[in-house]
């Protein structure tokens with residue numbers, strides 16, 4: 187398998203090898219090596235690759251990446267938050283998930299009133315599941331109407347119990363830092379709102395066995411816990427120090443009883459080895475390490491574009507592929523996997539997904555279907571800028587007026 | 603058009619002295635109170651009684667000046683002189699309405715300044731405009747005014763240009779020579795503009811004469827060091843017409859979009875920069891649609907973000923360079939160049955960057 191992967195990596199269809207003439211420059215052999223900041227190396231790299239990938243849209247993405255990003259405040263349902271919520275609403279922050287639910291409900295009502303609910307159901311979050319859920323009887327018109335009713339109820343109930351406040355497009359206000367309540371729990375967690383989309387896409391159902399393969403520092407894990415739907419959640423990360431952070435985050439947000447071994451397990455191992463524990467999970471989140479585009483442009487420290495880390499950076503797609511394969515193998519047949527990165531790079535996004543599907547079929551005889559998440563674009567268009575050019579999966583683009591992302595996410599369903 | 607103003611209806615005039623303006627206007631059924639005496643005089647000619655005209659003159663004399671009693675004869679004589687200079691009645695009224703801050707020029711002073719301006723080859727219209735734009739010019743002594751004009755001429759503002767500058771920036775006539783000289787010295791000595799370039803700057807953007815020197819110098823330094831704009835380009839692009847905030851907004855906007863790069867020592871960039879005059883010499887609309895190719899919403903948000911970034915950078919006394927992506931980074935660039943581009947320090951190196959082999963080297967001000 188490794189050989190096949192290597193061969194694939196040797197022929198990138200788009201990438202640093204193809205450059206415009208104007209990007210070429212002479213090398214001067216200086217006695218002292220130039221100390222170019224990693225952030226500039228990153229920018230140079232992005233300019234080369236992303237201007238090809240995004241064409242005219244690159245400048246607008248670029249300036250977003252180079253300007254202050256937006257956050258959301260994920261409300262901690264386990265803390266006393268009335269006051270915080272009141273304050274947020276006074277500041278004109280909106281719970282974007284709630285808002286989009288209201289919108290889609292209104293839409294559904296219109297659809298339900300109309301004749302053919304089936305054609306237009308793409309407005310609700312649970313469409314994908316609806317198709318497969320065997321317990322919904324569809325026979326005759328009466329049943330159809332009843333079914334529509336169920337869809338309505340389910341979609342409203344199936345929106346997860348996540349409250350997440352954002353400032354609307356064009357509003358550059360900031361959130362105040364989290365506060366401790368009387369029980370010593372923090373009121374909210376500040377994160378990129380786009381990071382919630384992979385979690386929403388996972389669509390955890392009550393009673394699901396869930397794996398978060400690369401979990402630290404724990405933003406998405408926390409969101410998963412807020413839903414209170416997982417029967418059991420396993421949160422894993424390779425890095426010991428980052429797993430420590432994950433522990434601390436969970437301790438400051440989640441009541442102890444919900445962290446009992448029966449419901450939550452935090453592990454610290456190489457996600458690529460997870461394949462050994464196969465076909466166990468209903469839902470798997472594979473939020474892989476990537477070039478963290480935004481971070482790489484802003485912070486020198488720990489920058490993946492450091493010359494010393496070139497090899498590591500170049501082998502990222504390989505690592506990502508292996509992690510996704512491990513995640514897919516860890517999922518039960520009919521289980522769902524969401525793959526996500528915070529990079530714009532096709533090489534780390536679509537190519538990894540497509541290659542994983544191929545490898546699973548050819549080398550493991552496992553069939554995987556890429557799920558359509560395009561209805562997310564309609565659902566959350568008021569909050570995010572979505573890219574419409576992904577072959578598979580969805581991509582949130584940074585944009586000055588809604589400066590979230592980048593966030594790529596793709597949902598895969600294991601068929602066999 | 604010349605009008606003879608006979609002394610008729612004397613009693614009415616003296617009566618008027620006691621009348622508040624509004625009352626008078628109402629009583630005599632004129633349109634004086636409507637702030638638009640055009641109507642009156644377009645039909646006036648010699649048909650209407652002339653006491654009305656004189657009345658208008660008197661009433662139009664700015665309140666402040668009215669306190670010192672002006673004799674009717676004096677007023678008539680002044681009006682006649684203005685007529686001789688080519689003023690219409692309407693224009694005389696407009697002229698009388700112009701009032702400098704906290705001062706009441708005598709009629710003689712008004713006459714003197716007006717004739718001085720007309721001697722400069724300004725039309726009556728332009729003269730009025732100048733005085734409206736800068737009423738304080740009426741306070742300037744004729745000799746001083748002559749001096750100042752002569753000085754501007756010596757700075758290279760020749761016939762035509764001088765008039766344009768005065769029309770465009772009438773307040774220039776209220777500036778003492780010393781202050782003009784100080785600005786000129788700053789441009790020459792600290793920003794290393796040639797005498798000719800200084801003239802052109804004065805011609806295109808005379809308003810800089812009113813600017814605080816520190817701001818002006820900082821503006822230039824930002825353009826020179828941070829953007830790599832040379833003196834000649836600064837002149838041609840009308841750079842100085844923009845405030846420092848506008849300059850930064852447009853520059854950093856383009857830079858982050860990837861559409862502007864600070865040239866390296868050899869003046870090279872990896873991308874093709876837009877012409878400076880297309881960046882700074884155009885309206886915001888044109889700038890966005892033709893140069894930046896970005897939406898107005900994006901630019902609005904960007905301006906707010908940048909303002910906040912700068913404010914926070916100022917708070918941060920560390921002065922850590924906030925702009926993560928100054929662009930003059932080449933493989934061959936050495937560390938000094940990097941520093942230079944970052945705008946962090948390195949006076950010694952940057953000084954050598956000047957084209958002009960002048961000994962005078964400006965000091966860097968940390969942005």
Ligand SMILES: C[S@@+](CC[C@H](N)C(=O)[O-])C[C@H]1O[C@@H](n2cnc3c(N)ncnc32)[C@H](O)[C@@H]1O
Nearest residue numbers: 400401402403404405406424425456457473475
């Ligand atoms: C993008 S971050 C995850 C962020 C996290 N999901 C959140 O929302 O806060 C990727 C993580 O993958 C971890 N990682 C890197 N290599 C790994 C591997 N081989 N197995 C498991 N985790 C790995 C890194 O330590 C890092 O914490």
